[in-house]
Amino acid sequence: MKSDFSKVNRRNFLKTIGAAGLGTVFSAKALAEPNGPNAPEPNQPAQTPQVPRRKFGKTGQDVPALSLGAIQLVDNQVILTSSLKWGIDYWDTAPSYTGGNSERCIGKYFAANPDMRKKVFLVTKASGAKSPQEAEEKLKASLKTMNTNYVDVFYGIHGLGDASQLTDEYKTWVEDAKKRGLFKFFGFSTHQNMAGCLTGAAKLGWIDAILTTYNINYLKDSEMQAAVDACYNAGVALTAMKTQRMKVTGDDNKKLLEHFSAKGLSDGQAKLKAVYEDERIASVNVGMNSVSLITQNVAAVLDKTTLSQDDKMVLEQYAKDTCSGYCTGCSCICDSNGYVSDVMRSLMYHNSYGDKDLARQTFAAIPADVRAGLLKTDFSIAEARCPQRMPIARLMREAAEKLA
Numbered sequence: 001m002k003s004d005f006s007k008v009n010r011r012n013f014l015k016t017i018g019a020a021g022l023g024t025v026f027s028a029k030a031l032a033e034p035n036g037p038n039a040p041e042p043n044q045p046a047q048t049p050q051v052p053r054r055k056f057g058k059t060g061q062d063v064p065a066l067s068l069g070a071i072q073l074v075d076n077q078v079i080l081t082s083s084l085k086w087g088i089d090y091w092d093t094a095p096s097y098t099g100g101n102s103e104r105c106i107g108k109y110f111a112a113n114p115d116m117r118k119k120v121f122l123v124t125k126a127s128g129a130k131s132p133q134e135a136e137e138k139l140k141a142s143l144k145t146m147n148t149n150y151v152d153v154f155y156g157i158h159g160l161g162d163a164s165q166l167t168d169e170y171k172t173w174v175e176d177a178k179k180r181g182l183f184k185f186f187g188f189s190t191h192q193n194m195a196g197c198l199t200g201a202a203k204l205g206w207i208d209a210i211l212t213t214y215n216i217n218y219l220k221d222s223e224m225q226a227a228v229d230a231c232y233n234a235g236v237a238l239t240a241m242k243t244q245r246m247k248v249t250g251d252d253n254k255k256l257l258e259h260f261s262a263k264g265l266s267d268g269q270a271k272l273k274a275v276y277e278d279e280r281i282a283s284v285n286v287g288m289n290s291v292s293l294i295t296q297n298v299a300a301v302l303d304k305t306t307l308s309q310d311d312k313m314v315l316e317q318y319a320k321d322t323c324s325g326y327c328t329g330c331s332c333i334c335d336s337n338g339y340v341s342d343v344m345r346s347l348m349y350h351n352s353y354g355d356k357d358l359a360r361q362t363f364a365a366i367p368a369d370v371r372a373g374l375l376k377t378d379f380s381i382a383e384a385r386c387p388q389r390m391p392i393a394r395l396m397r398e399a400a401e402k403l404a
Contacts (some may be wrong), residue, residue, distance in 0.1 A: 050087030058235025132173035163200020198227035
């Protein structure tokens with residue numbers, strides 16, 4: 001349903017929809033012109049506005065521009081049903097999320113609502129798999145858990161760090177697995193060396209989709225922008241994650257809050273809109289573990305007012321001012337094995353997401369000898385190379401103390 005949201009007072013709309021639960025269903029008649037083409041017929045029930053949809057690369061599918069990240073989903077069926085009311089039928093999960101409870105929650109939903117399976121664009125990942133064979137084992141276990149015989153997208157490498165991992169062995173397996181109906185589309189997720197991974201994948205021709213870290217830190221990054229362009233032009237569907245970047249307190253965050261609150265936006269909504277307004281991104285994946293958070297994010301997407309140049313400059317300055325607390329995943333610069341960025345990601349899950357279980361699981365996936373050596377390793381060269389000026393040694397110690 002298309003409603004003319006530009007005719008609604010922007011600040012009041014964002015405030016109302018952001019605070020309301022999904023028990024409040026907005027009337028199309030109130031949001032559209034009374035006699036316009038979108039006005040409901042007399043005596044017809046009110047409809048909930050639907051998030052916009054975009055083409056998912058060259059796949060022929062269209063998906064909601066806002067997708068449900070089920071990274072913190074435990075056993076809350078309300079989250080799933082609430083997301084669908086807004087048209088958020090793209091669900092992203094993984095067997096590692098919440099110790100497997102995320103996939104189990106989705107499986108419980110499909111067991112109770114089998115007719116809904118074909119209406120959901122379902123995505124999962126090969127958490128921890130090191131080969132196509134292990135990836136298939138992980139996938140089959142996920143299918144059983146989620147009460148389905150296929151997924152729409154399978155990220156068969158969860159956490160790609162180098163495009164050279166996309167071997168001919170994977171390509172052959174992907175072609176065979178598609179014929180067997182295990183998944184419709186294949187790709188990978190990436191948290192580090194994203195520009196290199198995207199650029200390499202765009203050249204291959206058999207990667208359908210990528211889940212990549214993408215937020216205000218990368219909007220002026222020339223390498224990342226060129227990589228996004230390459231994927232978009234090649235028809236590789238991009239879903240953005242980690243759009244909120246990290247939790248920041250203090251004067252820097254206060255400035256951001258004051259600027260955007262005057263426009264009726266929270267800092268989180270502003271960060272989301274900055275990525276959402278990039279139409280090369282098929283969908284913005286946000287971890288949403290409450291109805292309130294769903295409605296706030298929906299409000300940001302439905303709001304038709306775009307960020308001004310001044311707004312973008314404020315976000316850009318904020319990213320620069322807080323860069324020393326955010327790892328951009330350029331592990332190829334600070335260490336050869338990529339484990340610094342993995343440790344940083346674990347710490348982010350702990351400190352910014354408040355998800356201690358996921359933080360410990362991610363940290364535990366790092367080789368034991370690397371974890372054991374964090375307190376002994378000299379990170380002075382890595383700190384000197386870090387473009388974000390991060391206190392790497394201190395953060396490595398913090399991770400070892402909190403997550404070991």
